[in-house]
Amino acid sequence: MSKTMPNKLHAFIDLDGTMFHGSQAIDGADRLIECLQEWKVPYLFVTNNSTRTPQQIAALMEKMGIQARTEDVLTSAQAAAMFIRDHYKDPFVFMIGEEGLQQALSDCNIRWTSDPSIAEQKQIDVVVQGLDRQFTYNKLEVASIAIRKGAASIVTNPDVQLPSDKGISPGAGTIAAAIQAASGVEPVCIGKPEAIIMQVALKQLECTASEAIVVGDNLLTDIQAGIRAKCLTALVLTGVTSKSSYASYRENSNDLPDYVFDNLEQVRLLFEQNYENNDTERALE
Ligand SMILES: [Mg+2]
Structure with a gap:
Protein backbone atom coordinates (compact mmCIF):
# COMPACT_ATOMS: atom_id res chain seq x y z
CA MET A 1 0.00 0.00 0.00
CA SER A 2 1.48 3.28 -1.13
CA LYS A 3 -0.44 5.64 1.17
CA THR A 4 -1.00 5.59 4.91
CA MET A 5 -4.41 4.92 6.34
CA PRO A 6 -5.86 8.00 8.06
CA ASN A 7 -7.25 7.83 11.60
CA LYS A 8 -10.76 8.29 10.37
CA SER A 23 -32.97 -2.40 -9.50
CA GLN A 24 -31.08 -5.15 -7.67
CA ALA A 25 -28.89 -4.46 -4.63
CA ILE A 26 -25.40 -5.95 -4.79
CA ASP A 27 -24.60 -8.53 -2.09
CA GLY A 28 -23.49 -6.86 1.11
CA ALA A 29 -24.49 -3.30 0.14
CA ASP A 30 -27.10 -3.09 2.91
CA ARG A 31 -24.73 -4.41 5.57
CA LEU A 32 -21.86 -2.14 4.50
CA ILE A 33 -24.05 0.96 4.84
CA GLU A 34 -25.49 -0.18 8.18
CA CYS A 35 -21.97 -0.63 9.53
CA LEU A 36 -20.75 2.74 8.23
CA GLN A 37 -23.65 4.34 10.10
CA GLU A 38 -22.95 2.36 13.26
CA TRP A 39 -19.26 3.30 13.15
CA LYS A 40 -20.13 6.93 12.32
CA VAL A 41 -18.06 6.87 9.13
CA PRO A 42 -18.98 9.97 7.11
CA TYR A 43 -19.92 8.92 3.57
CA LEU A 44 -21.55 10.11 0.37
CA PHE A 45 -22.94 8.22 -2.58
CA VAL A 46 -21.19 9.92 -5.50
CA THR A 47 -22.78 9.30 -8.88
CA ASN A 48 -22.30 10.59 -12.43
CA ASN A 49 -26.05 10.27 -12.96
CA SER A 50 -27.45 13.73 -13.72
CA THR A 51 -31.03 12.89 -14.63
CA ARG A 52 -32.36 11.75 -11.26
CA THR A 53 -32.77 13.90 -8.17
CA PRO A 54 -31.13 12.81 -4.91
CA GLN A 55 -34.65 12.16 -3.54
CA GLN A 56 -35.39 9.76 -6.40
CA ILE A 57 -32.05 7.96 -5.97
CA ALA A 58 -32.46 7.61 -2.20
CA ALA A 59 -36.02 6.26 -2.68
CA LEU A 60 -34.80 3.71 -5.23
CA MET A 61 -32.10 2.51 -2.85
CA GLU A 62 -34.52 2.24 0.06
CA LYS A 63 -36.71 0.07 -2.16
CA MET A 64 -33.73 -2.26 -2.69
CA GLY A 65 -33.17 -2.44 1.07
CA ILE A 66 -30.14 -0.11 1.19
CA GLN A 67 -30.48 2.72 3.71
CA ALA A 68 -30.16 6.05 1.94
CA ARG A 69 -31.15 9.61 2.74
CA THR A 70 -31.40 12.46 0.25
CA GLU A 71 -28.45 14.21 1.88
CA ASP A 72 -26.27 11.09 1.42
CA VAL A 73 -26.38 11.48 -2.38
CA LEU A 74 -24.15 13.71 -4.50
CA THR A 75 -24.96 13.66 -8.23
CA SER A 76 -22.90 15.19 -11.03
CA ALA A 77 -25.83 17.58 -11.56
CA GLN A 78 -25.59 18.87 -7.98
CA ALA A 79 -21.81 19.18 -8.25
CA ALA A 80 -22.23 21.11 -11.52
CA ALA A 81 -24.76 23.49 -9.95
CA MET A 82 -22.48 24.09 -6.94
CA PHE A 83 -19.53 24.65 -9.28
CA ILE A 84 -21.53 27.26 -11.23
CA ARG A 85 -22.72 28.95 -8.02
CA ASP A 86 -19.14 29.16 -6.72
CA HIS A 87 -17.48 30.32 -9.97
CA TYR A 88 -19.90 32.76 -11.62
CA LYS A 89 -21.60 35.85 -10.24
CA ASP A 90 -25.38 35.70 -10.71
CA PRO A 91 -25.16 33.87 -14.04
CA PHE A 92 -27.98 33.20 -16.46
CA VAL A 93 -27.80 29.55 -17.46
CA PHE A 94 -29.04 27.65 -20.49
CA MET A 95 -29.77 24.17 -19.18
CA ILE A 96 -29.79 21.07 -21.37
CA GLY A 97 -30.79 18.21 -19.11
CA GLU A 98 -33.49 16.51 -17.10
CA GLU A 99 -35.11 16.77 -13.68
CA GLY A 100 -31.94 16.10 -11.68
CA LEU A 101 -30.12 19.05 -13.23
CA GLN A 102 -33.16 21.34 -13.16
CA GLN A 103 -33.65 20.78 -9.45
CA ALA A 104 -29.94 21.12 -8.68
CA LEU A 105 -29.79 24.55 -10.36
CA SER A 106 -32.94 25.72 -8.58
CA ASP A 107 -31.60 24.45 -5.23
CA CYS A 108 -28.52 26.65 -5.78
CA ASN A 109 -30.77 29.66 -6.63
CA ILE A 110 -29.35 29.85 -10.14
CA ARG A 111 -31.43 31.55 -12.88
CA TRP A 112 -31.91 29.14 -15.76
CA THR A 113 -34.05 28.20 -18.71
CA SER A 114 -34.25 25.02 -20.73
CA ASP A 115 -36.28 26.69 -23.47
CA PRO A 116 -34.06 27.54 -26.45
CA SER A 117 -36.46 30.24 -27.71
CA ILE A 118 -36.19 32.06 -24.35
CA ALA A 119 -32.44 31.44 -24.11
CA GLU A 120 -31.68 32.99 -27.49
CA GLN A 121 -33.33 36.26 -26.38
CA LYS A 122 -31.00 36.51 -23.39
CA GLN A 123 -27.36 36.92 -22.60
CA ILE A 124 -26.30 33.40 -21.61
CA ASP A 125 -23.35 33.19 -19.21
CA VAL A 126 -23.18 29.43 -18.84
CA VAL A 127 -24.39 26.46 -20.86
CA VAL A 128 -24.68 23.43 -18.59
CA GLN A 129 -25.54 20.08 -20.08
CA GLY A 130 -26.31 16.63 -18.77
CA LEU A 131 -28.15 13.73 -20.32
CA ASP A 132 -31.24 15.10 -22.07
CA ARG A 133 -33.56 12.64 -23.75
CA GLN A 134 -35.46 15.60 -25.26
CA PHE A 135 -32.31 16.98 -26.93
CA THR A 136 -33.00 18.79 -30.23
CA TYR A 137 -31.17 20.53 -33.06
CA ASN A 138 -32.56 23.81 -31.75
CA LYS A 139 -30.97 23.31 -28.31
CA LEU A 140 -27.68 22.37 -29.96
CA GLU A 141 -27.78 25.50 -32.10
CA VAL A 142 -28.62 27.88 -29.22
CA ALA A 143 -25.96 26.28 -26.99
CA SER A 144 -23.19 26.39 -29.57
CA ILE A 145 -23.91 29.99 -30.62
CA ALA A 146 -23.95 31.08 -26.96
CA ILE A 147 -20.62 29.34 -26.33
CA ARG A 148 -19.11 30.95 -29.46
CA LYS A 149 -20.22 34.31 -28.01
CA GLY A 150 -18.36 33.57 -24.78
CA ALA A 151 -20.67 31.54 -22.53
CA ALA A 152 -18.91 28.93 -20.41
CA SER A 153 -19.50 25.32 -21.44
CA ILE A 154 -20.00 22.81 -18.65
CA VAL A 155 -20.95 19.14 -18.87
CA THR A 156 -22.13 17.14 -15.86
CA ASN A 157 -20.48 13.88 -16.84
CA PRO A 158 -18.51 12.60 -19.82
CA ASP A 159 -20.09 9.15 -20.20
CA VAL A 160 -20.68 8.57 -23.92
CA GLN A 161 -22.28 5.17 -23.52
CA LEU A 162 -25.26 4.39 -21.36
CA PRO A 163 -26.11 0.73 -20.86
CA SER A 164 -29.89 0.40 -21.16
CA ASP A 165 -32.53 -2.26 -21.77
CA LYS A 166 -32.17 -1.58 -25.50
CA GLY A 167 -28.38 -2.01 -25.57
CA ILE A 168 -25.87 0.84 -25.42
CA SER A 169 -27.68 4.18 -25.56
CA PRO A 170 -26.05 7.64 -26.01
CA GLY A 171 -24.98 9.28 -22.74
CA ALA A 172 -24.39 12.89 -21.67
CA GLY A 173 -20.92 12.78 -23.22
CA THR A 174 -22.40 12.02 -26.64
CA ILE A 175 -24.44 15.23 -26.53
CA ALA A 176 -21.38 17.08 -25.19
CA ALA A 177 -19.43 15.85 -28.23
CA ALA A 178 -22.05 17.40 -30.53
CA ILE A 179 -21.94 20.74 -28.67
CA GLN A 180 -18.14 20.67 -28.72
CA ALA A 181 -18.10 19.94 -32.45
CA ALA A 182 -20.49 22.82 -33.13
CA SER A 183 -18.95 25.37 -30.73
CA GLY A 184 -15.27 24.49 -31.07
CA VAL A 185 -14.94 24.63 -27.28
CA GLU A 186 -14.04 21.76 -25.00
CA PRO A 187 -16.40 21.79 -21.99
CA VAL A 188 -15.41 21.79 -18.34
CA CYS A 189 -16.35 18.35 -17.09
CA ILE A 190 -17.62 17.98 -13.52
CA GLY A 191 -18.21 14.24 -13.08
CA LYS A 192 -15.86 11.29 -12.76
CA PRO A 193 -13.08 10.81 -13.98
CA GLU A 194 -12.56 14.52 -13.37
CA ALA A 195 -11.60 15.61 -9.88
CA ILE A 196 -14.21 18.39 -9.55
CA ILE A 197 -17.02 16.14 -8.28
CA MET A 198 -14.64 14.69 -5.67
CA GLN A 199 -13.54 18.18 -4.62
CA VAL A 200 -17.19 19.10 -4.10
CA ALA A 201 -17.63 15.88 -2.09
CA LEU A 202 -14.58 16.69 0.07
CA LYS A 203 -16.01 20.13 0.77
CA GLN A 204 -19.36 18.63 1.69
CA LEU A 205 -17.87 16.18 4.22
CA GLU A 206 -15.34 18.80 5.36
CA CYS A 207 -12.37 16.48 5.09
CA THR A 208 -9.04 16.42 3.27
CA ALA A 209 -8.26 14.16 0.31
CA SER A 210 -5.92 12.00 2.40
CA GLU A 211 -8.83 11.21 4.77
CA ALA A 212 -11.13 10.03 1.97
CA ILE A 213 -11.43 6.80 0.04
CA VAL A 214 -13.24 6.47 -3.28
CA VAL A 215 -14.98 3.10 -3.63
CA GLY A 216 -16.14 2.10 -7.10
CA ASP A 217 -16.29 -0.54 -9.82
CA ASN A 218 -14.86 1.47 -12.72
CA LEU A 219 -11.11 2.03 -13.16
CA LEU A 220 -11.56 4.73 -15.80
CA THR A 221 -14.09 6.83 -13.87
CA ASP A 222 -14.23 6.12 -10.10
CA ILE A 223 -10.60 5.18 -9.54
CA GLN A 224 -9.30 7.80 -11.97
CA ALA A 225 -11.33 10.56 -10.25
CA GLY A 226 -10.05 9.41 -6.86
CA ILE A 227 -6.45 9.46 -8.06
CA ARG A 228 -6.83 12.92 -9.63
CA ALA A 229 -8.37 14.27 -6.41
CA LYS A 230 -5.53 12.61 -4.42
CA CYS A 231 -7.89 10.42 -2.39
CA LEU A 232 -7.34 6.79 -1.45
CA THR A 233 -9.04 4.44 -3.89
CA ALA A 234 -10.65 1.00 -3.66
CA LEU A 235 -11.76 -0.94 -6.72
CA VAL A 236 -14.55 -3.47 -6.17
CA LEU A 237 -15.00 -6.26 -8.70
CA THR A 238 -18.80 -6.11 -8.40
CA GLY A 239 -19.52 -4.27 -11.64
CA VAL A 240 -17.77 -3.42 -14.91
CA THR A 241 -14.30 -4.64 -13.90
CA SER A 242 -13.59 -8.38 -13.80
CA LYS A 243 -10.55 -10.07 -12.28
CA SER A 244 -9.09 -10.69 -15.73
CA SER A 245 -9.81 -7.19 -17.08
CA TYR A 246 -8.12 -5.75 -13.98
CA ALA A 247 -5.10 -8.02 -14.52
CA SER A 248 -4.61 -6.76 -18.06
CA TYR A 249 -5.23 -3.13 -17.02
CA ARG A 250 -2.58 -3.45 -14.30
CA GLU A 251 0.07 -4.43 -16.84
CA ASN A 252 -0.50 -1.32 -18.93
CA SER A 253 -1.29 1.45 -16.45
CA ASN A 254 0.32 3.29 -13.56
CA ASP A 255 -3.02 4.58 -12.29
CA LEU A 256 -3.72 1.72 -9.92
CA PRO A 257 -6.15 1.65 -6.99
CA ASP A 258 -4.77 1.41 -3.45
CA TYR A 259 -7.04 -1.57 -2.77
CA VAL A 260 -8.78 -4.16 -4.92
CA PHE A 261 -11.68 -6.07 -3.36
CA ASP A 262 -13.68 -8.98 -4.75
CA ASN A 263 -16.85 -8.00 -2.89
CA LEU A 264 -18.46 -5.50 -0.51
CA GLU A 265 -17.80 -7.67 2.56
CA GLN A 266 -14.07 -7.04 2.02
CA VAL A 267 -14.79 -3.30 1.79
CA ARG A 268 -16.71 -3.54 5.05
CA LEU A 269 -13.72 -5.27 6.72
CA LEU A 270 -11.45 -2.39 5.70
CA PHE A 271 -13.73 0.07 7.49
CA GLU A 272 -14.04 -2.28 10.47
CA GLN A 273 -10.27 -2.38 10.77
CA ASN A 274 -10.11 1.42 10.56
CA TYR A 275 -12.83 1.70 13.22
CA GLU A 276 -11.04 -0.70 15.55
CA ASN A 277 -7.71 1.11 15.14
CA ASN A 278 -9.56 4.27 15.98
CA ASP A 279 -11.05 2.66 19.02
CA THR A 280 -7.64 1.51 20.25
CA GLU A 281 -6.30 5.02 19.79
CA ARG A 282 -9.22 6.50 21.68
CA ALA A 283 -8.63 4.01 24.52
CA LEU A 284 -4.93 4.95 24.68
CA GLU A 285 -5.64 8.65 24.99
MG1 LIG B 1 -20.19 2.25 -11.25
Whole structure:
Protein backbone atom coordinates (compact mmCIF):
# COMPACT_ATOMS: atom_id res chain seq x y z
CA MET A 1 0.00 0.00 0.00
CA SER A 2 1.48 3.28 -1.13
CA LYS A 3 -0.44 5.64 1.17
CA THR A 4 -1.00 5.59 4.91
CA MET A 5 -4.41 4.92 6.34
CA PRO A 6 -5.86 8.00 8.06
CA ASN A 7 -7.25 7.83 11.60
CA LYS A 8 -10.76 8.29 10.37
CA LEU A 9 -11.81 7.31 6.87
CA HIS A 10 -14.46 9.18 4.89
CA ALA A 11 -16.08 7.29 2.02
CA PHE A 12 -17.22 8.33 -1.45
CA ILE A 13 -19.17 5.38 -2.76
CA ASP A 14 -20.22 4.83 -6.38
CA LEU A 15 -23.72 3.54 -7.03
CA ASP A 16 -24.24 1.66 -10.31
CA GLY A 17 -22.17 -1.53 -10.27
CA THR A 18 -21.03 -0.85 -6.69
CA MET A 19 -24.24 -0.64 -4.61
CA PHE A 20 -26.69 -2.04 -7.19
CA HIS A 21 -27.23 -3.37 -10.69
CA GLY A 22 -30.40 -1.96 -12.26
CA SER A 23 -32.97 -2.40 -9.50
CA GLN A 24 -31.08 -5.15 -7.67
CA ALA A 25 -28.89 -4.46 -4.63
CA ILE A 26 -25.40 -5.95 -4.79
CA ASP A 27 -24.60 -8.53 -2.09
CA GLY A 28 -23.49 -6.86 1.11
CA ALA A 29 -24.49 -3.30 0.14
CA ASP A 30 -27.10 -3.09 2.91
CA ARG A 31 -24.73 -4.41 5.57
CA LEU A 32 -21.86 -2.14 4.50
CA ILE A 33 -24.05 0.96 4.84
CA GLU A 34 -25.49 -0.18 8.18
CA CYS A 35 -21.97 -0.63 9.53
CA LEU A 36 -20.75 2.74 8.23
CA GLN A 37 -23.65 4.34 10.10
CA GLU A 38 -22.95 2.36 13.26
CA TRP A 39 -19.26 3.30 13.15
CA LYS A 40 -20.13 6.93 12.32
CA VAL A 41 -18.06 6.87 9.13
CA PRO A 42 -18.98 9.97 7.11
CA TYR A 43 -19.92 8.92 3.57
CA LEU A 44 -21.55 10.11 0.37
CA PHE A 45 -22.94 8.22 -2.58
CA VAL A 46 -21.19 9.92 -5.50
CA THR A 47 -22.78 9.30 -8.88
CA ASN A 48 -22.30 10.59 -12.43
CA ASN A 49 -26.05 10.27 -12.96
CA SER A 50 -27.45 13.73 -13.72
CA THR A 51 -31.03 12.89 -14.63
CA ARG A 52 -32.36 11.75 -11.26
CA THR A 53 -32.77 13.90 -8.17
CA PRO A 54 -31.13 12.81 -4.91
CA GLN A 55 -34.65 12.16 -3.54
CA GLN A 56 -35.39 9.76 -6.40
CA ILE A 57 -32.05 7.96 -5.97
CA ALA A 58 -32.46 7.61 -2.20
CA ALA A 59 -36.02 6.26 -2.68
CA LEU A 60 -34.80 3.71 -5.23
CA MET A 61 -32.10 2.51 -2.85
CA GLU A 62 -34.52 2.24 0.06
CA LYS A 63 -36.71 0.07 -2.16
CA MET A 64 -33.73 -2.26 -2.69
CA GLY A 65 -33.17 -2.44 1.07
CA ILE A 66 -30.14 -0.11 1.19
CA GLN A 67 -30.48 2.72 3.71
CA ALA A 68 -30.16 6.05 1.94
CA ARG A 69 -31.15 9.61 2.74
CA THR A 70 -31.40 12.46 0.25
CA GLU A 71 -28.45 14.21 1.88
CA ASP A 72 -26.27 11.09 1.42
CA VAL A 73 -26.38 11.48 -2.38
CA LEU A 74 -24.15 13.71 -4.50
CA THR A 75 -24.96 13.66 -8.23
CA SER A 76 -22.90 15.19 -11.03
CA ALA A 77 -25.83 17.58 -11.56
CA GLN A 78 -25.59 18.87 -7.98
CA ALA A 79 -21.81 19.18 -8.25
CA ALA A 80 -22.23 21.11 -11.52
CA ALA A 81 -24.76 23.49 -9.95
CA MET A 82 -22.48 24.09 -6.94
CA PHE A 83 -19.53 24.65 -9.28
CA ILE A 84 -21.53 27.26 -11.23
CA ARG A 85 -22.72 28.95 -8.02
CA ASP A 86 -19.14 29.16 -6.72
CA HIS A 87 -17.48 30.32 -9.97
CA TYR A 88 -19.90 32.76 -11.62
CA LYS A 89 -21.60 35.85 -10.24
CA ASP A 90 -25.38 35.70 -10.71
CA PRO A 91 -25.16 33.87 -14.04
CA PHE A 92 -27.98 33.20 -16.46
CA VAL A 93 -27.80 29.55 -17.46
CA PHE A 94 -29.04 27.65 -20.49
CA MET A 95 -29.77 24.17 -19.18
CA ILE A 96 -29.79 21.07 -21.37
CA GLY A 97 -30.79 18.21 -19.11
CA GLU A 98 -33.49 16.51 -17.10
CA GLU A 99 -35.11 16.77 -13.68
CA GLY A 100 -31.94 16.10 -11.68
CA LEU A 101 -30.12 19.05 -13.23
CA GLN A 102 -33.16 21.34 -13.16
CA GLN A 103 -33.65 20.78 -9.45
CA ALA A 104 -29.94 21.12 -8.68
CA LEU A 105 -29.79 24.55 -10.36
CA SER A 106 -32.94 25.72 -8.58
CA ASP A 107 -31.60 24.45 -5.23
CA CYS A 108 -28.52 26.65 -5.78
CA ASN A 109 -30.77 29.66 -6.63
CA ILE A 110 -29.35 29.85 -10.14
CA ARG A 111 -31.43 31.55 -12.88
CA TRP A 112 -31.91 29.14 -15.76
CA THR A 113 -34.05 28.20 -18.71
CA SER A 114 -34.25 25.02 -20.73
CA ASP A 115 -36.28 26.69 -23.47
CA PRO A 116 -34.06 27.54 -26.45
CA SER A 117 -36.46 30.24 -27.71
CA ILE A 118 -36.19 32.06 -24.35
CA ALA A 119 -32.44 31.44 -24.11
CA GLU A 120 -31.68 32.99 -27.49
CA GLN A 121 -33.33 36.26 -26.38
CA LYS A 122 -31.00 36.51 -23.39
CA GLN A 123 -27.36 36.92 -22.60
CA ILE A 124 -26.30 33.40 -21.61
CA ASP A 125 -23.35 33.19 -19.21
CA VAL A 126 -23.18 29.43 -18.84
CA VAL A 127 -24.39 26.46 -20.86
CA VAL A 128 -24.68 23.43 -18.59
CA GLN A 129 -25.54 20.08 -20.08
CA GLY A 130 -26.31 16.63 -18.77
CA LEU A 131 -28.15 13.73 -20.32
CA ASP A 132 -31.24 15.10 -22.07
CA ARG A 133 -33.56 12.64 -23.75
CA GLN A 134 -35.46 15.60 -25.26
CA PHE A 135 -32.31 16.98 -26.93
CA THR A 136 -33.00 18.79 -30.23
CA TYR A 137 -31.17 20.53 -33.06
CA ASN A 138 -32.56 23.81 -31.75
CA LYS A 139 -30.97 23.31 -28.31
CA LEU A 140 -27.68 22.37 -29.96
CA GLU A 141 -27.78 25.50 -32.10
CA VAL A 142 -28.62 27.88 -29.22
CA ALA A 143 -25.96 26.28 -26.99
CA SER A 144 -23.19 26.39 -29.57
CA ILE A 145 -23.91 29.99 -30.62
CA ALA A 146 -23.95 31.08 -26.96
CA ILE A 147 -20.62 29.34 -26.33
CA ARG A 148 -19.11 30.95 -29.46
CA LYS A 149 -20.22 34.31 -28.01
CA GLY A 150 -18.36 33.57 -24.78
CA ALA A 151 -20.67 31.54 -22.53
CA ALA A 152 -18.91 28.93 -20.41
CA SER A 153 -19.50 25.32 -21.44
CA ILE A 154 -20.00 22.81 -18.65
CA VAL A 155 -20.95 19.14 -18.87
CA THR A 156 -22.13 17.14 -15.86
CA ASN A 157 -20.48 13.88 -16.84
CA PRO A 158 -18.51 12.60 -19.82
CA ASP A 159 -20.09 9.15 -20.20
CA VAL A 160 -20.68 8.57 -23.92
CA GLN A 161 -22.28 5.17 -23.52
CA LEU A 162 -25.26 4.39 -21.36
CA PRO A 163 -26.11 0.73 -20.86
CA SER A 164 -29.89 0.40 -21.16
CA ASP A 165 -32.53 -2.26 -21.77
CA LYS A 166 -32.17 -1.58 -25.50
CA GLY A 167 -28.38 -2.01 -25.57
CA ILE A 168 -25.87 0.84 -25.42
CA SER A 169 -27.68 4.18 -25.56
CA PRO A 170 -26.05 7.64 -26.01
CA GLY A 171 -24.98 9.28 -22.74
CA ALA A 172 -24.39 12.89 -21.67
CA GLY A 173 -20.92 12.78 -23.22
CA THR A 174 -22.40 12.02 -26.64
CA ILE A 175 -24.44 15.23 -26.53
CA ALA A 176 -21.38 17.08 -25.19
CA ALA A 177 -19.43 15.85 -28.23
CA ALA A 178 -22.05 17.40 -30.53
CA ILE A 179 -21.94 20.74 -28.67
CA GLN A 180 -18.14 20.67 -28.72
CA ALA A 181 -18.10 19.94 -32.45
CA ALA A 182 -20.49 22.82 -33.13
CA SER A 183 -18.95 25.37 -30.73
CA GLY A 184 -15.27 24.49 -31.07
CA VAL A 185 -14.94 24.63 -27.28
CA GLU A 186 -14.04 21.76 -25.00
CA PRO A 187 -16.40 21.79 -21.99
CA VAL A 188 -15.41 21.79 -18.34
CA CYS A 189 -16.35 18.35 -17.09
CA ILE A 190 -17.62 17.98 -13.52
CA GLY A 191 -18.21 14.24 -13.08
CA LYS A 192 -15.86 11.29 -12.76
CA PRO A 193 -13.08 10.81 -13.98
CA GLU A 194 -12.56 14.52 -13.37
CA ALA A 195 -11.60 15.61 -9.88
CA ILE A 196 -14.21 18.39 -9.55
CA ILE A 197 -17.02 16.14 -8.28
CA MET A 198 -14.64 14.69 -5.67
CA GLN A 199 -13.54 18.18 -4.62
CA VAL A 200 -17.19 19.10 -4.10
CA ALA A 201 -17.63 15.88 -2.09
CA LEU A 202 -14.58 16.69 0.07
CA LYS A 203 -16.01 20.13 0.77
CA GLN A 204 -19.36 18.63 1.69
CA LEU A 205 -17.87 16.18 4.22
CA GLU A 206 -15.34 18.80 5.36
CA CYS A 207 -12.37 16.48 5.09
CA THR A 208 -9.04 16.42 3.27
CA ALA A 209 -8.26 14.16 0.31
CA SER A 210 -5.92 12.00 2.40
CA GLU A 211 -8.83 11.21 4.77
CA ALA A 212 -11.13 10.03 1.97
CA ILE A 213 -11.43 6.80 0.04
CA VAL A 214 -13.24 6.47 -3.28
CA VAL A 215 -14.98 3.10 -3.63
CA GLY A 216 -16.14 2.10 -7.10
CA ASP A 217 -16.29 -0.54 -9.82
CA ASN A 218 -14.86 1.47 -12.72
CA LEU A 219 -11.11 2.03 -13.16
CA LEU A 220 -11.56 4.73 -15.80
CA THR A 221 -14.09 6.83 -13.87
CA ASP A 222 -14.23 6.12 -10.10
CA ILE A 223 -10.60 5.18 -9.54
CA GLN A 224 -9.30 7.80 -11.97
CA ALA A 225 -11.33 10.56 -10.25
CA GLY A 226 -10.05 9.41 -6.86
CA ILE A 227 -6.45 9.46 -8.06
CA ARG A 228 -6.83 12.92 -9.63
CA ALA A 229 -8.37 14.27 -6.41
CA LYS A 230 -5.53 12.61 -4.42
CA CYS A 231 -7.89 10.42 -2.39
CA LEU A 232 -7.34 6.79 -1.45
CA THR A 233 -9.04 4.44 -3.89
CA ALA A 234 -10.65 1.00 -3.66
CA LEU A 235 -11.76 -0.94 -6.72
CA VAL A 236 -14.55 -3.47 -6.17
CA LEU A 237 -15.00 -6.26 -8.70
CA THR A 238 -18.80 -6.11 -8.40
CA GLY A 239 -19.52 -4.27 -11.64
CA VAL A 240 -17.77 -3.42 -14.91
CA THR A 241 -14.30 -4.64 -13.90
CA SER A 242 -13.59 -8.38 -13.80
CA LYS A 243 -10.55 -10.07 -12.28
CA SER A 244 -9.09 -10.69 -15.73
CA SER A 245 -9.81 -7.19 -17.08
CA TYR A 246 -8.12 -5.75 -13.98
CA ALA A 247 -5.10 -8.02 -14.52
CA SER A 248 -4.61 -6.76 -18.06
CA TYR A 249 -5.23 -3.13 -17.02
CA ARG A 250 -2.58 -3.45 -14.30
CA GLU A 251 0.07 -4.43 -16.84
CA ASN A 252 -0.50 -1.32 -18.93
CA SER A 253 -1.29 1.45 -16.45
CA ASN A 254 0.32 3.29 -13.56
CA ASP A 255 -3.02 4.58 -12.29
CA LEU A 256 -3.72 1.72 -9.92
CA PRO A 257 -6.15 1.65 -6.99
CA ASP A 258 -4.77 1.41 -3.45
CA TYR A 259 -7.04 -1.57 -2.77
CA VAL A 260 -8.78 -4.16 -4.92
CA PHE A 261 -11.68 -6.07 -3.36
CA ASP A 262 -13.68 -8.98 -4.75
CA ASN A 263 -16.85 -8.00 -2.89
CA LEU A 264 -18.46 -5.50 -0.51
CA GLU A 265 -17.80 -7.67 2.56
CA GLN A 266 -14.07 -7.04 2.02
CA VAL A 267 -14.79 -3.30 1.79
CA ARG A 268 -16.71 -3.54 5.05
CA LEU A 269 -13.72 -5.27 6.72
CA LEU A 270 -11.45 -2.39 5.70
CA PHE A 271 -13.73 0.07 7.49
CA GLU A 272 -14.04 -2.28 10.47
CA GLN A 273 -10.27 -2.38 10.77
CA ASN A 274 -10.11 1.42 10.56
CA TYR A 275 -12.83 1.70 13.22
CA GLU A 276 -11.04 -0.70 15.55
CA ASN A 277 -7.71 1.11 15.14
CA ASN A 278 -9.56 4.27 15.98
CA ASP A 279 -11.05 2.66 19.02
CA THR A 280 -7.64 1.51 20.25
CA GLU A 281 -6.30 5.02 19.79
CA ARG A 282 -9.22 6.50 21.68
CA ALA A 283 -8.63 4.01 24.52
CA LEU A 284 -4.93 4.95 24.68
CA GLU A 285 -5.64 8.65 24.99
MG1 LIG B 1 -20.19 2.25 -11.25
